[in-house]
Amino acid sequence: MVLEKLGDSLKNTLKKITQAVFVDDTLINELVKDIQRALLQSDANVQLVLDLSKKIKERAKESTPAGITKREQLVTIVYEELTNFLGKETKEIAITKKPTQIMLVGLFGSGKTTTAGKLAKFYKKRGYKVAVLQTDTWRPAAYDQLEQLAQQVGVDFFGIKREKDPVLIYQAFEKKLQQYDVVLVDTAGRDALSAELIQELHQLQAAVEADERLLVLSGDLGQAAQQQAKAFHDICNVTGLIVTKLEGTAKGGGALSACAVTGASVVFIGVGEKIDDLELFHPQRFVGRLIGMGDLETLLEKAQEAISEETAQDLQEKFLKGEFTLIDLYEQMKALKKMGSLKKLMSMIPGMGSLQLPKEMMDVQEGKLEKWKFAMDSMTRAELENPDIISAERADRIAAGSGLKITEVRELLKHYKESKKLMKMFKGEQDIGKLMKRMGGKLPKGIGI
Numbered sequence: 001m002v003l004e005k006l007g008d009s010l011k012n013t014l015k016k017i018t019q020a021v022f023v024d025d026t027l028i029n030e031l032v033k034d035i036q037r038a039l040l041q042s043d044a045n046v047q048l049v050l051d052l053s054k055k056i057k058e059r060a061k062e063s064t065p066a067g068i069t070k071r072e073q074l075v076t077i078v079y080e081e082l083t084n085f086l087g088k089e090t091k092e093i094a095i096t097k098k099p100t101q102i103m104l105v106g107l108f109g110s111g112k113t114t115t116a117g118k119l120a121k122f123y124k125k126r127g128y129k130v131a132v133l134q135t136d137t138w139r140p141a142a143y144d145q146l147e148q149l150a151q152q153v154g155v156d157f158f159g160i161k162r163e164k165d166p167v168l169i170y171q172a173f174e175k176k177l178q179q180y181d182v183v184l185v186d187t188a189g190r191d192a193l194s195a196e197l198i199q200e201l202h203q204l205q206a207a208v209e210a211d212e213r214l215l216v217l218s219g220d221l222g223q224a225a226q227q228q229a230k231a232f233h234d235i236c237n238v239t240g241l242i243v244t245k246l247e248g249t250a251k252g253g254g255a256l257s258a259c260a261v262t263g264a265s266v267v268f269i270g271v272g273e274k275i276d277d278l279e280l281f282h283p284q285r286f287v288g289r290l291i292g293m294g295d296l297e298t299l300l301e302k303a304q305e306a307i308s309e310e311t312a313q314d315l316q317e318k319f320l321k322g323e324f325t326l327i328d329l330y331e332q333m334k335a336l337k338k339m340g341s342l343k344k345l346m347s348m349i350p351g352m353g354s355l356q357l358p359k360e361m362m363d364v365q366e367g368k369l370e371k372w373k374f375a376m377d378s379m380t381r382a383e384l385e386n387p388d389i390i391s392a393e394r395a396d397r398i399a400a401g402s403g404l405k406i407t408e409v410r411e412l413l414k415h416y417k418e419s420k421k422l423m424k425m426f427k428g429e430q431d432i433g434k435l436m437k438r439m440g441g442k443l444p445k446g447i448g449i
Helices: 002-018 025-041 046-062 070-085 113-125 142-152 166-177 194-208 224-236 251-256 283-290 297-306 311-323 324-339 342-347 359-377 381-385 392-402 406-425 432-438
Strands: 098-107 130-134 156-158 182-186 212-220 240-244 266-270 278-282
Touching: 002 025, 002 070, 002 283, 025 046, 046 070, 070 283, 098 113, 098 194, 098 266, 113 130, 113 142, 113 182, 113 240, 113 266, 113 278, 130 142, 130 166, 130 283, 142 156, 156 166, 166 194, 194 224, 212 224, 224 251, 240 251, 266 392, 324 381, 359 392, 392 406
Parallel strands: 098 182, 098 212, 130 156, 130 182, 212 240, 240 266
Antiparallel strands: 266 278
């Protein structure tokens, strides 16, 4: 999970509030110190952390609104102030003109070229005609890397392999680029900001006149992200930030809080190495995941991308009728695979992210999904549609065909039977409110049916 250590620290801090008998100055001071320690360990800016602490203390002294307890008020204050700390509002780039040109800037190693490929996929999925332009004439592999990413995503690629002037590269394709909705310009970086890089970016921006200039920052930069953000902002007036490599670092707080020195918001975050591992940065959702409140909106968006509306409707009808086959389970498993790791999905479900599940357990679950897919690939159509016909002899054949142990095949069949029992429990229940009541729960606040 993104910033896992920070998230664990904040969850433990909030537990102190929910388990406290009294909310007094001692508890508030202890809470603030815990938050300070957690954020500073993630390399957030010291002054920003002190400002956040002051705001929490001031708001905690306010009278408690009617209808909620002091503990609930304190949790709300922490949630809101952490959201403000990370930018408060979501910034989405509006594609209002053709072409909307987005220029990516940053130093070597920040992940600009990979991010260009991810952005191309992001906008293509939303129905835009996308082109990527390679103007990085310094890094030898940059041209080939972006060309391969463009082919993988299925968007048009432009660049001149041996040309050393990025402005000439842009001018060579300027007319062709007019036919696209979104043009992503990948620029050169250096190991450090230099007069040469500054001049190059000035000249390229003058030629491109990019609508958005996004600074790509590596999440492992720590507090150095502040200086880097300011320097690039002075050069090309940064309009937004993309923070990469957040899945593998404990120091992402520095890059996430870099928006404070640029006045520009974090627009996207990179949460993995795959081409789909790029998310719009929603501060409220992000904080919700960090402190264990979940992120249902992003989970639903991922589900919509992973499974078609027609398939979802078909599965819903079968669910309500109590019908369920291994083919249905197979479709669900394929959708899960597209949506990301189980650990990432768990963090988006309210209440589940705060459970301290062992890492080994999550890894085992990931492995099971992969193995069960192999088992299903070794079954006949009849066995997939009616698993009850799978005898011991058939199970032996499936195990041999998939390279699995017989116990692993039996585990899949047991999982299927338990899932089918759950479907039958809800057979005929059309009202989702009744379903929730039957399960002893209630609908999340703000969700209407």
